[in-house]
Amino acid sequence: MATIVSYTARPRRILQALLLAFAVLIGVGAYALVGLGRFDELPPNLLTYGIGAAVLALILQVAVMWRAPYADPVILPLVVLLNLLGIAMIESVHAANSIYGLRSSASADRQMLWAILGVAACVALIVLLRDHRHLRRYTWISAVAGAILLLLPLAPVIGDARNGSKIWINIAGYSFQPAELAKIAFAIFFAGYLVSRRDTLALAGPKVLGIHLPRWSDFGPILVAWGFAMAVLVFQTDLGTSLMFFGLFVVMLYVATDRLSWLVIGAIMFLPPAVFAATQMGHVRTRITCWLDPLSSANYSSCEQINQGLFGLANGGLTGAGLGEGRPDVVPHAESDFIFSSFAEELGMVGAFALLLLYLLLVQRAIRAAVGISDGFGTLLAGGLGFVMALQVFVVVGGVTRVIPLTGLTLPFLAAGGSSLVCNWLIAGILVRLSDAARRPAARQVPGSPVQPAPRAVSA
Amino acid sequence: MNKPLRHVWLVIGLLFVLLFTSTTYFQVIAQARLNAHGQNQRTLYNEYGRHRGPIVVDGHAIASSESSGDTYGYLRGYDPGAMYAPVTGYYSVVYGFTGLERSMNDTLSGEADALFYHRLSDILSGRQGRGASVELTLDAAAQEAAWKALDGRRGAVVALDPETGAVLAMVSAPSYDPNVLASHDTGAVSKAWTALNEDPERPLTNRAIGGDLYPPGSVFKLVVASAALESGEYTADTEIPGPGTWQLPNSSAVMNNRASGGTEPCGPDDVSSLADALRQSCNTSFAMLGTELGEDAIAETAKDFGFGQRIEIPLAVGPSTMGEGMDDAQLATTSIGQYDTRVTPLQMAMVAGAFANDGVVMQPQLVQAVRTNDLSTVSELSPKELGQPLTAANAAQMRQMMVGVVEDGTGTAARIDGVEVGGKTGTAEWGEGRTAHSWFVGYAQKDDQKIAVAVLVEEGGYGSRTAAPIAKDVMEAVIEK
Numbered sequence A: 001m002a003t004i005v006s007y008t009a010r011p012r013r014i015l016q017a018l019l020l021a022f023a024v025l026i027g028v029g030a031y032a033l034v035g036l037g038r039f040d041e042l043p044p045n046l047l048t049y050g051i052g053a054a055v056l057a058l059i060l061q062v063a064v065m066w067r068a069p070y071a072d073p074v075i076l077p078l079v080v081l082l083n084l085l086g087i088a089m090i091e092s093v094h095a096a097n098s099i100y101g102l103r104s105s106a107s108a109d110r111q112m113l114w115a116i117l118g119v120a121a122c123v124a125l126i127v128l129l130r131d132h133r134h135l136r137r138y139t140w141i142s143a144v145a146g147a148i149l150l151l152l153p154l155a156p157v158i159g160d161a162r163n164g165s166k167i168w169i170n171i172a173g174y175s176f177q178p179a180e181l182a183k184i185a186f187a188i189f190f191a192g193y194l195v196s197r198r199d200t201l202a203l204a205g206p207k208v209l210g211i212h213l214p215r216w217s218d219f220g221p222i223l224v225a226w227g228f229a230m231a232v233l234v235f236q237t238d239l240g241t242s243l244m245f246f247g248l249f250v251v252m253l254y255v256a257t258d259r260l261s262w263l264v265i266g267a268i269m270f271l272p273p274a275v276f277a278a279t280q281m282g283h284v285r286t287r288i289t290c291w292l293d294p295l296s297s298a299n300y301s302s303c304e305q306i307n308q309g310l311f312g313l314a315n316g317g318l319t320g321a322g323l324g325e326g327r328p329d330v331v332p333h334a335e336s337d338f339i340f341s342s343f344a345e346e347l348g349m350v351g352a353f354a355l356l357l358l359y360l361l362l363v364q365r366a367i368r369a370a371v372g373i374s375d376g377f378g379t380l381l382a383g384g385l386g387f388v389m390a391l392q393v394f395v396v397v398g399g400v401t402r403v404i405p406l407t408g409l410t411l412p413f414l415a416a417g418g419s420s421l422v423c424n425w426l427i428a429g430i431l432v433r434l435s436d437a438a439r440r441p442a443a444r445q446v447p448g449s450p451v452q453p454a455p456r457a458v459s460a
Numbered sequence B: 001m002n003k004p005l006r007h008v009w010l011v012i013g014l015l016f017v018l019l020f021t022s023t024t025y026f027q028v029i030a031q032a033r034l035n036a037h038g039q040n041q042r043t044l045y046n047e048y049g050r051h052r053g054p055i056v057v058d059g060h061a062i063a064s065s066e067s068s069g070d071t072y073g074y075l076r077g078y079d080p081g082a083m084y085a086p087v088t089g090y091y092s093v094v095y096g097f098t099g100l101e102r103s104m105n106d107t108l109s110g111e112a113d114a115l116f117y118h119r120l121s122d123i124l125s126g127r128q129g130r131g132a133s134v135e136l137t138l139d140a141a142a143q144e145a146a147w148k149a150l151d152g153r154r155g156a157v158v159a160l161d162p163e164t165g166a167v168l169a170m171v172s173a174p175s176y177d178p179n180v181l182a183s184h185d186t187g188a189v190s191k192a193w194t195a196l197n198e199d200p201e202r203p204l205t206n207r208a209i210g211g212d213l214y215p216p217g218s219v220f221k222l223v224v225a226s227a228a229l230e231s232g233e234y235t236a237d238t239e240i241p242g243p244g245t246w247q248l249p250n251s252s253a254v255m256n257n258r259a260s261g262g263t264e265p266c267g268p269d270d271v272s273s274l275a276d277a278l279r280q281s282c283n284t285s286f287a288m289l290g291t292e293l294g295e296d297a298i299a300e301t302a303k304d305f306g307f308g309q310r311i312e313i314p315l316a317v318g319p320s321t322m323g324e325g326m327d328d329a330q331l332a333t334t335s336i337g338q339y340d341t342r343v344t345p346l347q348m349a350m351v352a353g354a355f356a357n358d359g360v361v362m363q364p365q366l367v368q369a370v371r372t373n374d375l376s377t378v379s380e381l382s383p384k385e386l387g388q389p390l391t392a393a394n395a396a397q398m399r400q401m402m403v404g405v406v407e408d409g410t411g412t413a414a415r416i417d418g419v420e421v422g423g424k425t426g427t428a429e430w431g432e433g434r435t436a437h438s439w440f441v442g443y444a445q446k447d448d449q450k451i452a453v454a455v456l457v458e459e460g461g462y463g464s465r466t467a468a469p470i471a472k473d474v475m476e477a478v479i480e481k
Helices: A002-009 A013-039 A046-067 A075-100 A108-128 A132-154 A178-201 A216-236 A239-257 A260-280 A282-292 A301-316 A339-372 A376-400 A418-439 B002-029 B031-035 B041-048 B081-088 B099-103 B105-109 B113-125 B140-150 B178-182 B186-198 B217-230 B274-280 B283-293 B295-305 B328-334 B345-356 B392-408 B467-479
Strands: A159-162 A165-171 A174-176 A204-208 A211-214 B055-057 B060-067 B074-078 B133-136 B155-160 B167-173 B239-241 B245-247 B254-256 B271-273 B367-371 B377-380 B385-387 B420-428 B437-446 B449-457
Touching (some): A013 A046, A046 A075, A075 A339, A132 A376, A211 A216, A216 A239, A301 B031, B081 B099, B099 B105, B113 B377, B217 B420, B254 B283, B392 B437
Antiparallel strands (some): A159 A165, A165 A174, B060 B074, B155 B449, B239 B271, B245 B254
16 A cells, blocks of 8 residues: 555655744744844843744644645745744844934834734634635635725825835824735735636737737736726835736736736836836835935935945845844834845845745745646636745845835835734745645646646635 | 746746845945945944953053943943053044054954954854953053153153063153043044144154154264274273364364253363263264264164164054265264154164163064953064164173263263163254253163163253153162062
8 A cells, every 4th residue: 555655645744843843943043143142142032932933833733734734844934934034133123223222123022923913814724714715706805805905005094105105004003014915815816817717818819029919808907907006106106016916917817828928018018107107206216216326425315225225235245244243223124124134234145045045945835836736726826926925025125136126015024014924924824725735635636647727616 | 827837937036046146246246345335334333343352551451342332332441541542542433543443453353363263263152252352561650650750741751671672661741531532422522633633732643653753862872872882993981082062074063062052072182981971971072973983884773773664563653764875064963863863762762772681672562462352362472683783792881881871970860779770861952942852761770670761851951850850760660669
C-alpha cells in the first residue's frame, strides 16, 4: 500500500510545524536583538512576547491540521516570519524615537494586538470557510462592498487626507485604509465575474498590428474598471491604489482569457491618466519630481522623506547597521510607509534581499496554488491575490528605491497599521484554503494527468 | 489558464529584478555618494552617536561621553575643561573636533584598525560598540603646577620625560572651556565659537605646539653651544671673544652684549670661557661663535634636535625653523635666537631633554596606552629615538654649563635644593616697542627622576624673572614627590 504512505506524507504538516518554529525563533530573536541594540538589554516583555508568538503559531498549526491538512506548508511560516520581523522593526523605530526624540511613533505593542486579531481572523477563515468556492456566491456582493470601501475615504467627516492622498478613513480615532479590504473584495468579484464570462471575453475581434483585439462589445467591463481606477486617481489622488486595482483587473482578465491583447490594452489605457496625473496634479507632480531628482538642492526639502530613506539605504550598505543600531527614526513614517528603508538600513542589502525573497516565495506559493487548483474561480482568485501582493510590494519598494514615483501604499504584513495587517492575514487564510484545495489528493486522481480547468458544479 | 499564469509569474520576476537592482544601486553603488551628501545627517549621527571612549590622565577621565537622550545620543564632557583643553581639543556637533579628539578619533570612536577584533566581538555578542579609552602620559601634578604658575598669562609650558619622550605637562594659556563647544545647543555653541575666535588673546590656539612659533632668544644659544661642542674645536672651557659691542659684519648694525642693552664685555680683555658666556648669556660671544661655526653646522645640529621635522605626538606639531642662506650679520642675530629663528615651546623642551638623556632626543608622545572598555591593552607607549644631536660626553658638558646658569647665572630663580637643575633663560625681542617674550628652558634630575621643561610667557619680560620660577614649580611637582 505504497500509495497510502505517499498520501500520508503529502500533507507535510511536520515540515510546516518545523518552519513555523523556525519563523518564531527568528522573529522573536530579531525582537530581542532590537532591545539589545537600543538599550543594551533584553526587552522586558521578551518572554511574554515569545510565548505569545509560539502560541499563535501553534493555533495556526492546529487549525491547518484540523481544517486544511493539505495546505501549502510554506505559506503560514512566511507570513508569521514577515509579521514578527515587522513588529521587531516597529519596535526598533519606536525605541529610536524614544531615545533620540526626533519624532514619535506607535510602539510595537499595538501591532502585536493587531497581529493577534489578524491570526484570529485567519484561523476563523480557515475554520469557517470549508471550501473556497463558497466565495463565488458573493461575487456581486463583493463588487458592491469593494466599491463602497474604495470610495469611503471620499465621504465627508470620516475621510482623512494624508500626504495629499485621500486613502484613509478615520472613525472614532481609529484610522483605516479601506483599500486593503477592497483589494480582497475585488479579487473575489473579478474571479467570480471573469470565470463565468471568460469564454465570451476571449472571443477574437479585429486584428490590429498582429494582435487580436477583443470584440468591441466586450470592452464594457474593462471600461468600467478603468473608470473606477480613474475615479480613485482623480478623487483620491493616489496613483498607487489606482495602479494596484487596475493592474489586478487587467492581469486577472489576461489569466482568464489568455489574450495578450488585454494586457496591451490595459497598459495603453493606463498611460493617459498617469500622464494627466503627472502634469495636472500638484502633489503627484511633486512625487514625480522627487522620483526623478530628489537630491538636488532645489528639490531637497520637498523630497525630505525619500531622501532620508535613501540615506538610510546607503547607511545600511551591504550588511547593515545591525538591528536596533541604525537611525531609521530620521525618516518620516519609518515604521509604515518607509519600513523597507528601515530594514535596508539595519539589515543591509543582504537583509533587504532576504525580505524581497520572502515576498517572492509567498507570491510563488500563491501562483503555485493557482496552477494546482482544479476550478477556474480558484485559479483566478489565487493568481489574482498572488499578483496583487507582488504588485503592492513592487509599488512600495519601487517607490522607496526610486523605480517608480512614491505612493501611499504599505508593505503587506510588515508595515505598522492594523487594517492592513488584519486584511493581509485574511488573504493568508484564503491562500491556505486555496492551496489546500490545490494539493488535496482527491483533486488529482491520476498523477500527471492534465488538470481540467472546467469548474465542477458550483451552487450559486 | 496555466500559460498566462506562467507569464504573470515572469512579469512578477521582472518586477522583482528591478527591485533587486535598485536596492543594490542605492546600498552599494551609490552608497559612498549618498553618505557624503551634505545634508545627510546620518553621517553626523553615526559619528556622534557612538559611545566614545574617555581620555584619561592619572586614572581620572578628563574627557568622557554620557548618554544625552537627544538626537545625538551622547554628550561629550570635559573635567576639568580649560586646563586640558589644548590637549583634548573639543568635540562639537557644529564645528567638528580638534586636539586629541581629532587625532585619536579612530581609537576613541572604536573605528581604528587595531580595534578590529574588539569590534568583531562586540558585533558577535550584540553589545553596543564602544570606543577605546586613551590614557595620556600627562602628570596631573605637573599639569596643575604649570597651569597655576602660568596663572592665565599668555604663554605655554611643556614638560617631557627626557628618557621616554613622554609629555608630562602641556599647558597653553589662556584656554577655553571645551564643554561650551561640545554642547548640543547649537545656538549657544555658535555664539561661544564666535566669541572665542574674536578674542584677541586667541584662546583656541595651542601655544605649546603650534599656531604660533616664537623667536627663542637666548635659549637658542643652547643649540649654538651644542654645535660648537660637536664641531670638536670647542669645549666648555674654550676661551671665546665676547666684547661689549660688536658691529655686525658688512652691516651698520651694532649688537650690544647684554639683553638689557648693556655694553659690559663678557669677561676681562673681552674674552670668556664658553661656559661663562652661556652663564651670563653674552650676546656678542654667541653671535661671533655662530658666525665662526657657520650656518651649516648650526643647521645640522638644530635638525638633529628636531627642527624642521613634522612631529606628531599625535597632535601635529608646527616645525621649528631657523633661517636659510643667511649672510654673516643675519647668522649672528640667528645665533642669539633672533632674525628668522622660530620655535615651539615643545621643541625647546626637546632640546633640554637631549642634554638630560645623554644627547639623544626622544620622540615626544602624549599617549601612554590605549585600552578597550574591558581594559585589555591595545597598545602602549614605546619610546622612539628621534635623533642624536650631540655625544653623551658633550651632553654632560652642556649639563655642567646649564647647572652653572641656574647656580650662578641668569637662571637662579629655577634653583631647587638637593636637585640638579640646569637651564637657560631667554628674553626674545619680537616687535618694536613690545615687551620681550620670556623663556626658560631646562632640566632637573635627581636619582632616576628626570624632567625637561620649556616655559614661554608672551611679553613676559626677562626670562630670569618670569619664566624661570614657573619652570621651577613644574620641576618640583615631578621631582620632589
